[in-house]
Amino acid sequence: MHIRVIVPVLDSEELVGKAEKEYRSFADEGVTVSAVPLKRGTCSIECGFDSSLAAPDVIRCAREAEADGVDACTIACFTDPGLLGARELVSIPVVGEGEAALHMAAMLSTRFSVVITERSFFSTIRRTVSHYGLAGNLASVREAGASVMDLNESHIGHIVDECIDTVKRDDAEAIVMGCTGTGFDMALEIETALKAHFGCYIPVIDPGKVALHMARAMVATNLSHSKVAYPKPAFSRQEYGFA
Template sequence: MHIRVIVPVLDSDALVGKAEKEYRSFAGDGVMISAVPLRRGTNSIECGYDSTLAAPEVMRLAREAEKDGVDACTIACFTDPGLVGSRELVSMPIVGEGEAALHMAAMLSTRFSVVITEKPFFSLIRRTVHHYGLSENLASVISADASVLDLNQEHVPHIIAQCIDSVQRHGSEAFVMGCTGTGFDMALMIEESLQTHFGAYVPVIDPGKVALHFARAMVATGLSHSKLAYPKPALPRNEYGFA
């Protein structure tokens, strides 16, 4: 099985190289991982503007992946840029990290919180949650107080403190790491700390890991998105290079 990770930013070891290593670490036996960056885009996605700019390239890469014989793609960004258009253009499964992680959180809890990089991102996260019909499940949005490129394990104690506060004040029962830049084992580190503090298991969801295994499950069961829901575009749109 070959799963391609579309990392919707310009090529860099800080994000693209790290994402590929992370996916390979939890892909499991029999799964080949390839990660591809954008040729045109931004160095990170920090707002809706960045996400919108990434969408055309994401769709191009989805079509390229299908031509390469890839079995499924994931989009390694919580805002899922280009997800709908990609599903219209191809027949193989396309899984967005945000959609996968949020629905997993709703399966594992009745109220969850999203951990994101900085406060200006809050409205975008709330819109993303609303888009997937899960606003009633959203307890809070939490800031790591670091940009995507600066987020690292030094920010974990601050995130843990924010999570504890959200459980106590907002009734959070699970947490979603709302950024591809969370790094190796960050979700697990937070999860273990919450287990120690509350004496009870509180899931902390890594979107990349969940999206990958959703994609694996779709391929293994022979399922993909409905072409009644995501029909092939009626017009070729040759005026756009990516289409």
Template sequence: MRIRVIVPIIVDIFDEEVKKEFGSHSSSEVEEIEVVHLDKGTASIESEFDEALAAPDILNKVIEAEKKGFDGVIIDCFGDPAVKAAREVVDIPVVGAAEPSMLLACSLGQRFSVVTVLENVIPMIENIAKVLGVYEKLASVRSVNIPVLELHDKDTLKNALFEEMLKAIKEDKAHVLILGCTGMMGVADDLHEMLAKEGYDVPVIDPAAASIRFLEVLIGLGLKQSRLTYMKPPEKERKL
């Protein structure tokens, strides 16, 4: 399998780590992981506004991926930007990070919480759960109040996540935890252990891991988006 990962921001600072991370999460079936970022858009995605600005170039990169023969595309952001639009325009499966994480979580426990970067994106994430149809399983969306571009300090991040995850378990009755930003790389296993030490043996889902494995399933089984939900857009003038 050949998979393109689109990091939907205009800076390349995550590219290398993303490639390494996806490589470590993917199965042996994956022969190639290509990581690309955007030419146009924003430096990070922390609002509906950022998503809207990133969408057109994400779609370019998705269409290009199909032309180049990739078997599937990951839009590497927990806001799932342009995922639905992308599914309309290509015949290969496209996933974001939120849907696969939430669906995995549904199978692992009674309720899940998402811990994300900033309060700004909490409604966006809640709305993804509503549209996906799993809102009843969502215990809460919490934030660590760290912007995407400051996630590199892993210790600060882990401590902040740990604190919010404990609250999610104790106050919101979460039984499964999801890292709510694809920039929170390489910390899921540690968090799992930190929680286990407190007596909470709960799954901590890394959204990058979830997205590539979920995409592998679709590719492996020859499944792609339903054309009754994601119809091909009619031909018309489009000026960009």
């Protein structure tokens, strides 16, 4: 089985290299993971505008993946840029990390909090949660205190403090990491710290890990997205220059 991770930013070792290493560590035996960056877009996605700019090339990458014989794709960004268009364009499963993580959180809890990089992204996260029909499950949005490019292990202490506070103050029952691809299993470290503090299990959801295994499950069960819900677009349109 071959799953392609579309990393919706321009190529860089800081993001794409670390992301590929991380996603390969999540994959089971027999699953090949390849990561591809964008040719057109931004160096990181830190606002809605960045996400919108990424969408056309994400769709192109999904089309190339299907042509390459890849079994499924994931989109490695919490805002799922290009997800709708990619699902319309191809027949293989395309899983957005944000959608996968949020629905997993709703299955594992009744209230969850999302940890994102910085406060300027809070409104985008709230809109994303609302888009997937889960606004009533959102306990809060918390910040890691670092930009996408700077987020690393040194910020775990601050994130743990934010997670402890949202469980106590906002009655959060699960935590969703809103930014991944750091090159190591940050979610597991935070989950371990929360269990040590509260003395019970509180799930900390890594969107990349969940999306990868959700894509794997779709392939294994021979399922993909409904073409009634995601009908194929008309290729006669001259505007589809990238296609």
